[in-house]
Amino acid sequence: MTSYALIGAAGYIAPRHMRAIAETGGKLVVAYDPNDSVGILDSHFPDAQFFVEFEQFDRYIDKLRRRGEKIDFAAICSPNYLHDAHCRFAMRAGAEAICEKPLVLNPQDIDELAEIERDTGRRISTILQLRLHPAIIALRDRFAKSNKRHKVELTYIASRGRWYHASWKGDDSKSGGVATNIGVHFFDMLGFVFGAVSRNEAHLREAERAAGSLECERADVSWFLSIDRNDLPESVRSKKTTFRSITVDGEEIEFSDGFTDLHSRSYEEIVAGRGFGLDEVRTSIDIVSTFRDLPINKTNGVHPFAIKANRA
Template sequence: MNKWAVIGLGFISPRHLKAIKWIGDEILIGFDKETEWEQMIEGNLWKKVTHVAICTPNFLHYRMCEAMKDKVVLCEKPLTLTSEEALKLPDNVFTVLQLRHNKEIVALKSKLDAEPEGTKHSGKMTVIVKRDKEYWKGWKGDESKSGGILFNLGIHYFDLLIHLFGDKYKIKKSDQLFSIKNCFLPDPPLTIASGTIDFDGNIFDYHLAIRDTDDQQDRRLEIDGKEISLSKKDNLSFEDLHKDVYMNLKHGVGVKPQEAAKSIRLIEKLR
């Protein structure tokens, strides 16, 4: 049985705690404050920990992952705020990109992998989320700590496109219309970013937007006229795909830094 420490007990942590229990592992330690972890890893109980879940603000991810070379680490997205940092991390580190476990995406990935070489597709990734002014208070409203809006709200979706179509691409068009500083305007723009990416002949538009109400939310991938719904809820964590991430990790399978760096690098270019 693996023995876990969970660092960061905010909004997303219940999904991790639930998943750890679901796979039959044990939670030894849970702590929240940003300064506690450096003291905790010096304690005797820490020596019994085999696995660590990092659910802290984005800017802490790299330093924490780097400090835990003797543990198996599962870090929330984004793994780091730069692709350079991601590539420095060892293979004991994994990250949470749970959309890869969506059942329709798993089926689509299998279909694409079995297609004759040279088959091409086109479509659109649409992401519409509710985010009010409260969301941007604290670290999420500080680009130096969050990495910016595309990291916070877009990393899952750009990772998905790379997962499906590879990381050989050309950015044909990229318009980031919304920055964090705009979120405090009386009438902030509704579109975060839009553009077009050519994944080696697979042409996909993307559109990320913010809305005021829950019922306007939508996350979907359209491919060759067929729509795949990714979520219509407030947060992807409610789809319970963290369980799949944890079960895979228990069998030594997951998204490692080299793979995670691909979508981070794409966002760096889009910005």
């Protein structure tokens, strides 16, 4: 049975990892989080050891390793700015790392992690679940051999309350900002479907929303991301707190179904040795890292939602 440790057990995304471990026949041996609101463990692994101090967590894993009971995988669901350090810890503890998005905040961190992979013989896999979504795979296959440039519009609004800005997510130095925190897997998807990115422009960069454009190998992309519920279209505002839309040449691409259910598929691939590693994640990290320092350009290919936000 594959054994796991979990870092960040009280986090928003941790329950999806717990469920994925259970659904793929694994065992969560030990979990860590400085916050103790982890009752969700009872739903999946009530016998897992739990620590609120990292030093005790580290000691327990080392004791297991010395007894020949080392952890196979460490799942990392901690705040974005800690992913790099926790991946390093996992590999040096003898485990493979499974890290939530974004893997790191800056491209140079990828190169350093690659060195530790070589030194330890361990591997880092990251969760890029949209690459496993049937609708996205079909989209890539549909446009892979296209000789035409396509016009793509991506809109993602994920309403968040006031707590967001009081947490680490509202601190750009820890989360990377809205474009990184809620958008990095969409940028990965765009490169996956439409090819390498050659141009990256910023049209809007605020605490609650971001917008820009990308020139990919086979498409010109206009994108808008927001955590402000006031940006939701009026037609959905009273019914939903999240809005996702991708149009290609004016045609809506439906991919809402199954969006949150792909962690188990991701774990299946990772355990089988087919996870997405450092090379696959580089493009999306380059995009979000560059975006943070780009000058704001409001003249070319601005997303309609961004135009509305600028006027407001």
